[in-house]
Amino acid sequence: MDLSGKVAVVTGAGRGLGRAYAEALAAAGAAVVVNDVDGGSAAEVAEGIAARGGRAAIVAAPVGSAEVADRLVAAAVKEFGRLDVMVTNAGILRDRVLWKMSDEDFDAVIDVHLRGTFTCARAAAVRMREQGTGGRLILVSSPAGQRGNFGQTNYAAAKAGVVAMARTWAMELARANITVNAVVPVAATEMTRTVPVLGPAIEEAERSGGRFPEWLRKGEGLGTTEDVAPLVVFLASDAAADVTGQAIGIGGDRLALWAHPREKAVGYADGGWSADAIAASWRTGPGAEPETYGVPAPRIPER
Secondary structure, three states: OOOOOOEEEEOOOOOHHHHHHHHHHHHOOOEEEEEEOOHHHHHHHHHHHHHOOOOEEEEEOOEOEHHHHHHHHHHHHHHHOOOOEEEEOOOOOOOEOHHHOOHHHHHHHHHHHHHHHHHHHHHHHHHHHHHOOOEEEEEEOOHHHHHOOOOEHHHHHHHHHHHHHHHHHHHHOHHHOEEEEEEEEOEOOHHHHOOOOOHHHHHHHHHOOOOOOHHHHHHHOOEOHHHHHHHHHHHHOHHHOOOOOOEEEEEOOEEEEOOOOOOOOOOOOOOOOOHHHHHHHOOOOOOOOOOOOOOOOOOOOOO
């Protein structure tokens, strides 16, 4: 992939997946604005990109506000003359079960993941429409947003919202040739290490010297951050000009297209449904095959 001449912003790019995205985009030729709340981490990533012959600038700030989103776009334009790609990756975790989750826990995660995606995408869309040459919005979601996950009310809600925004913005920005897609990554990071269903699997890989066995890479779709980054490069490229409104999963050796919500089974009753009629027909009608929920725990093979 050749992204020469393109300019990208990556939020939360100081470590983990965001760093992998920024480095992969730069390696493909794009100039990158590296954003992170930790200025030292952002500077380290930018310096590494420059040392390898790439171009990078930094904006050290927490995403969420419109002011920070505008700063990110302004930095891209000031340093590199334009903006072609916005990758909304920044995120935090405040995991608690419902009855223990505070307002502060909920609001902090929603502000970074959901509002941060909204404000950054809005600022990018305004600039891209002004340029008139199209663009790419690449929003980072999660399997928790697709299926729910124990202890992650705030995170799952935000990540589900991210996918909903991708579908909506794909329609709204189509005439401007701006594609919008959601990436659903699975990788071993400091964040995913704290997730109960993924932590043990990551520890198992670390006990193997950092090598992820086939049952993890293929069976669970879990690998390194570098395994995920190529999808972001593809979506940023001209090769993905006709890909929009999609939720695409990647991790380890797996690449997957997530289905959009749709009616699975339908029943009809002349004149409408009463509660008794629903109860009488539910288990043999629309509810005969209920959907599963929750991110499945990795199945660690027996030794």
